[in-house]
Structure formats: structure tokens, C-alpha cells
Amino acid sequence: MEAQNPQQGQIIEISVDVPDGERPIGGSRVCGEAPCGFSDAGTGSTSARERAASMRKLLTVVVLCVIFMGVEVAGGIKANSLAILTDAAHLLSDVAAFAISLFSLWAAGWEATPRQSYGFFRIEILGALVSIQLIWLLTGIIVYEAIVRLINDSGEVEGFLMFLVAAFGLLVNIIMALLLGHDHVLATTINMLRSILEVLMESTPREIDATQLEKGLLDMEEVVAIHELHIWAITVGKVLLACHVKVTPEANADMVLNNVINYIKREYNISHVTIQIER
Structure with missing residues (x-):
């Protein structure tokens, strides 16, 4: 989980190819100053x-x-x-x-x-x-x-x-x-x-209903709006998602992030997710 400049928003990137905790940073290839999300996608x-x-x-x-x-x-x-x-x-x-x-x-x-x-x-x-x-x-x-x-x-x-x-x-x-x-x-x-x-063409995969996914996110507590929702695949079966989630001023950002990630993983099994929290 990576937080960047809380005043501008919070960004989280999570890969769910394997269970949490089984992918140490030391075993990843580093791109610049951060580990590449796909560096060890096939090394398990x-x-x-x-x-x-x-x-x-x-x-x-x-x-x-x-x-x-x-x-x-x-x-x-x-x-x-x-x-x-x-x-x-x-x-x-x-x-x-x-x-x-x-x-x-x-x-x-x-x-x-x-x-x-x-x-x-x-x-x-x-x-x-x-x-x-x-x-x-x-x-x-x-x-x-x-x-x-x-x-x-x-x-x-x-x-x-x-x-x-x-x-x-x-x-x-x-x-x-x-x-x-x-x-x-x-x-x-x-x-x-x-x-x-x-x-x-980086179209939304046919098996994923982007409208329904957005509706599910909007139904969450403290979520006000969803912006810049993008769902695409780099190859068949390797789906990625990125979006901005606007929350209420008093919302607990970490809790919202966890809820959003868990929902996307549970309902759509998307392998790589990037979420930015906005207030």
C-alpha cells in the first residue's frame, strides 16, 4: 500500500495475483524507486x-x-x-x-x-x-x-x-x-x-459490467462519486482497474480503500487495482 501526499489524495496500488503477504518486496524487480507490479507475475x-x-x-x-x-x-x-x-x-x-x-x-x-x-x-x-x-x-x-x-x-x-x-x-x-x-x-x-x-483497444473486458461495478462502489458508505474509472486487460485474463473515489470530508480513507479493494476483488476478481481517494 503506497500513500502519496495526503493533501492531494491517497493512492493505493494492490496486486491480487497471490494472497497478501506472500510477495516480499525483496523478490521484486524495482522500476525506479518502486517495485514493478508485474515484475514477478510469472515467477511463483x-x-x-x-x-x-x-x-x-x-x-x-x-x-x-x-x-x-x-x-x-x-x-x-x-x-x-x-x-x-x-x-x-x-x-x-x-x-x-x-x-x-x-x-x-x-x-x-x-x-x-x-x-x-x-x-x-x-x-x-x-x-x-x-x-x-x-x-x-x-x-x-x-x-x-x-x-x-x-x-x-x-x-x-x-x-x-x-x-x-x-x-x-x-x-x-x-x-x-x-x-x-x-x-x-x-x-x-x-x-x-x-x-x-x-x-x-483496451476495451472493458466483456465479462465485467463497468456500470454495475461503479454502482456497487457508489452504494458504499462515505463514497460520494466515482471518477476516471478504467478497466482494461493487458492480455486475456490479466485485467487491471484504476479509478478515483471521492469520499465525504469526514470519511476514514483507509477504511474506504479497504472496502473498495475487497469489493472489486470479491465480486470481479480483478488482478491489479489502482485507487485514488479524493475529498
């Missing part, structure tokens, strides 16, 4: 283990994708099958996406710096945007090739070879689905793109 032993497990899964999937992509490219050319080559192109986009995710998980463990005070979490969002653009580019190329084949009537394929490659592909995809879970399979590029743009 539990987070490190989860990140390492995810990286192992992604690395396994990348290897599987690269091997099968080579099989599909060779089989697709041999069988003259645009369908198999299409799946190979899709696998290329998957490899890019998984590789970016792998790098993002690695980068998430980097400490925040005075220049990158929020850390490197947004690399994941930028990587996902690049991955989606790659998917659309490959889709355009495949559609063009399909139109050319229809016009030139050159679509004869070797059915048996195509069947063998496709059957092998089904097996590989089942393995990847088991490794990654269904969320990766169900996500669509349109929904992903919408989420990416919302993060980059």
Missing part, C-alpha cells in the same frame, strides 16, 4: 510449473505438426489432392500459432523492466493476431488454387493415397486434441480476432 513456483507443463505440451504438438505437415505436403503433391494440401497449409498456420504461444509462455516469465513495466504478456495477443493473418492469407491462396483447378479441370486425385494420408491426419489431430483440450479446437478466428482487438 506454481505458475512456473504450469508454464513449464504447457510449454512441454506445445513443444510436443509442434513436433507432431511439423512431421505430419511434411507427410501431407508430400502426399498431397503425389496424390494431386488440394484437400490434403489445404490441411497442410492449415497445419502450417497451427505450427506458427503454437510456436508463437510457446514463445509467449516463455516470455511471460520475463521480469518487468522500467521500460516494459507491464511485462511481456501482450506478446501472446500480438502473436495470435499474426497467426490469424497467416490463416487468412493461406485460405486466400487455397481458394485461388481451387478456382484455377475448376477452370482448368485438373482435379483428378489418387483416392487411396489421399485416404491413407487423411486417416493418418485424423490420428494426429486426435492426439493434439487430447494434449491441448477442446478449447483450442472450438475457437474460431473471428472470435479470436474480436478478443484481440478488444485487448489492443
Whole structure:
């Protein structure tokens, strides 16, 4: 908790990524004269283990994708099958996406710096945007090739070879689905793109009703008004909030701060909160 110039107001910044008292200042990276709020966001032993497990899964999937992509490219050319080559192109986009995710998980463990005070979490969002653009580019190329084949009537394929490659592909995809879970399979590029743009535009996350949150704060005793309420995310699941809380002249500032923080943490589970008390 940091108080600055009581005559101008009181500022508090609290991170609720871990329970209070478990994050000593000595273990944080210092930005200027104050510890960076996101300097050790990924250095906890539990987070490190989860990140390492995810990286192992992604690395396994990348290897599987690269091997099968080579099989599909060779089989697709041999069988003259645009369908198999299409799946190979899709696998290329998957490899890019998984590789970016792998790098993002690695980068998430980097400490925040005075220049990158929020850390490197947004690399994941930028990587996902690049991955989606790659998917659309490959889709355009495949559609063009399909139109050319229809016009030139050159679509004869070797059915048996195509069947063998496709059957092998089904097996590989089942393995990847088991490794990654269904969320990766169900996500669509349109929904992903919408989420990416919302993060980059620093929109209020969809799961949080800013109007209801403000109303809840205004219902508290000794709270007169809420100003400069901002809720945004640096990446999916890493939500931040900042606002000014105007209180009555006789209000106990520390009590109001604690009530506001507890309400936001309890009702909305927001990970990083900055509150300024005004009179």
C-alpha cells in the first residue's frame, strides 16, 4: 500500500495475483524507486510449473505438426489432392500459432523492466493476431488454387493415397486434441480476432459490467462519486482497474480503500487495482 501526499489524495496500488503477504518486496524487480507490479507475475513456483507443463505440451504438438505437415505436403503433391494440401497449409498456420504461444509462455516469465513495466504478456495477443493473418492469407491462396483447378479441370486425385494420408491426419489431430483440450479446437478466428482487438483497444473486458461495478462502489458508505474509472486487460485474463473515489470530508480513507479493494476483488476478481481517494 503506497500513500502519496495526503493533501492531494491517497493512492493505493494492490496486486491480487497471490494472497497478501506472500510477495516480499525483496523478490521484486524495482522500476525506479518502486517495485514493478508485474515484475514477478510469472515467477511463483506454481505458475512456473504450469508454464513449464504447457510449454512441454506445445513443444510436443509442434513436433507432431511439423512431421505430419511434411507427410501431407508430400502426399498431397503425389496424390494431386488440394484437400490434403489445404490441411497442410492449415497445419502450417497451427505450427506458427503454437510456436508463437510457446514463445509467449516463455516470455511471460520475463521480469518487468522500467521500460516494459507491464511485462511481456501482450506478446501472446500480438502473436495470435499474426497467426490469424497467416490463416487468412493461406485460405486466400487455397481458394485461388481451387478456382484455377475448376477452370482448368485438373482435379483428378489418387483416392487411396489421399485416404491413407487423411486417416493418418485424423490420428494426429486426435492426439493434439487430447494434449491441448477442446478449447483450442472450438475457437474460431473471428472470435479470436474480436478478443484481440478488444485487448489492443483496451476495451472493458466483456465479462465485467463497468456500470454495475461503479454502482456497487457508489452504494458504499462515505463514497460520494466515482471518477476516471478504467478497466482494461493487458492480455486475456490479466485485467487491471484504476479509478478515483471521492469520499465525504469526514470519511476514514483507509477504511474506504479497504472496502473498495475487497469489493472489486470479491465480486470481479480483478488482478491489479489502482485507487485514488479524493475529498
